[in-house]
Amino acid sequence: MAYACSPGSGFRRFDAFAAQAEQTAGEFRGLPADCGPAQALAAFKRAAPYMQIPAGVVQLIDVLFAWTTPLDWRGGANPIVWPRNEKLARKLGLGVRQLQNLLDRAIRLRLISHLDSPNGHRGGQRNADGTIKWAYGIVLAPIGTRIEDFRQTAARGMAEDAAIDALKKRLGAVRRRISSLAQTAIDHMLVGTAADEELALVLSATRQMKNVRDIDLLTGCVEQMEQRGRALEAEIAAALVEIQAEQMQSETNIITCSDADECTHSTTTTEPQTANAVTSSGFPEGSRGEGFAQTRTVASSVEEDLEKHGVDPAFIESVSPELCHSLRHSQHGWGDVIHLAERLADQAGIHKTAWHEARRVMGERGAAASVIATVHKYHAGDVRQPGAYLRGMNGKAQKGTLHLGRTFHGLKDNRQSHLMRAMHDGPDPRAMGDLARRAMALVLSGRTS
Template identity: 25%
Template sequence: MQTHTPTTPFGRRTMSLGMMASQAVAKTAPEGAQVQKWKVFHTIREARDLIGATDRALAILNALLSFHPESELSGDGELIVWPSNEQLMARANGMPATTLRRHLAVLVDCGLIIRRDSPNGKRFARKGRGGQVDQAYGFDLAPIVARAEEFEELADAVRAEKNAFRLAKERLTLLRRDVVKLIETGIEENVPGNWGRVQQTYQAIVGRLPRSAPRQLIEDICCDLHSLYTEILEVLESFAKTQNPDANESHSGRHIQNSNPDSIFESEEGSRKEDEAGDNAAENDNLQSLPKRELPLGIVLDACPDVKDLVQGGEIRHWRDFLAAAEVARPLLGVSPSAWREACEAMGEVQAAITLAAILQRSDQINSAGGYLRSLTDKAREGKFSTWPMVMALLRAKLDASRSSAEKPTEPQSDGNKARGRLEVSDALLRSLERPRR
């Protein structure tokens, strides 16, 4: 008697076009096709996100495969298994019955198995006299055989994506490390360049990175970081080539000018022009009296304490913090980007930032901060300007104000309060401040 293979589910379960498509795919398995069931299960597990299967569903699929007696699944063999829910729950590590039914439905929707339900919905097999299975009702594993190559391709795609994602994250880590350390090198080595703006550009790029980012976003950020890294590296290498190996600390302030106003760095050609200007200025008698060493950051902050109000926390520990504060002070003072760029080209970024901090400190006495900065920039080009006299004048004014307030009769204060109200300077600096002005 001929048997009928059921295609619709039992009871209230409805039939869908997706189930019909899965059954159609199961019939396309080539004759004699054989797959290693655990090997194909491994590829399904790797590609589960693309297939749409869940971890619990794969645990049930693993249990279903264990009920198949052979290690291979053959398109010509019997591929229906008929375990009861109790047996499946036992082999799925005690999964609850409701969870089992829900994830069995997931396997059906993903096209990994087909329901072959009996008339009463129970799962069983009817065998002949020789022990062979004449009719079985349960779960058909034929789609696994028919789609084995598809699962392998999906697993390869997942592996390729994981590898690309890993390489993208490695590249991002390396670029972030290189950019940060190159910026620190440029600041510590006094390489001319708008390093405060470079840091802001870097922070804007990495600020687009969320806690969990897709690969495409990481690659886009890597492209932006690589462009920034290339620009920084070119500036540092160009500056290193122009340096005289015998140059001392007084020669570390050469400036690099760039014809491109949008660049955050300065070029080598302007460096040679500035060196020539510096050589001519060195012959000027007025410049011979100016100090040749760099101003310490602590003295600059003592003379210009208002700049500390522009940084979060009110604390400046490094020159890079000072440069970042100068970038904030520029628009507050109404200094145009072109005036600031010209000042950085003529003085160097650190000296320009010190000048801007001094202008901020005296903002109540200066009508046009931008015009004043341009005037000092012109003097710097002629070699007739140094930040030392400006900073010393601010310190002297602060010291005079401290002395005048100390001479006024006030209420008695404790020694601790007096110590906090007095400007503390070294003896050498005090002697320098008390010299008569020329």
């Protein structure tokens, strides 16, 4: 009675997958004339990644092919191999149970079939010419039957790979382009371009599309990013043309003034001596002392903002003593600050046109304060191109959006924070600029020998 309840216990299970594998094996009529077993195996291996065939199954088929000969794949023959499970497991470096799972998976994928002997054992014998006389075991005929399917699948997969690679290269190119445009916007302080948002979007798209193989989805993403990149490039190019036009206009004004016969140049005294005025091809020498005569009769909005926030020469010196240690300590005059700013601009590589434009837009005091703030940030590593940064400040000043007073108070707060951290980390928070300033004060007061 127990046998009647489980008649197939211990035998190979026959299901829909096994039936399909046997049907595929029965359709084998030999390999094409231009194809041998090596070519059939190669076609299967090329198609395997695109058919989601596990690597373990691919290795199993590769090992099984080693027991076949070209005669087994001719028309009318049946490619059967009969290694025992223990021997096959050793070849693959697996356990017997792991091998059985791979064989079952190969049947589900219609890659092999089984031809069992009456006693359930594998075995076979070859004739003297190498043809199979009789055999029971693992049938590889399904691979021969599906040779064209493997070829077409491999061709489609490789074509998709090429298309996907091309699309991802385009996405990488637009990512690099938008990154470069975003850096240009930062260097030239171009506001309103939303370059940072475009950069974040293209970086997110690159991450999301990393493992995507949907060509339509990938194409739509790449085309959209390219379109946004072109729009950003056109916007930044227009802004740069506008900046260049302003610089050329400024240079034209300066050259016209320098070439005019009746042009009066600024001097360092309260009474201009036009007959003895001297001009220089570099930065003009600034004035020193309290007797500096402003070229503007009315303070600029930037100078009014500095005065509103209490930013005077003494305040500027306290914010950046490393840069301002050469200022006189008996009295602090804007003439000294302007002279220092001219020298710092020259040392930092700021073009003279940017300095002249700053003087025209912000006034002498505003320009000097802007240069010192720019060089201070340049030395701190916050600014990469001081000339471009100063031109950006000129643009903000023209629009009335430059708040230089708040900038200096922010620099002062940052300096105090650094000093507090240094005091916490060590006993001596004094900067080199502070030491130089104190030494200069001692020299000027005659306290040193």
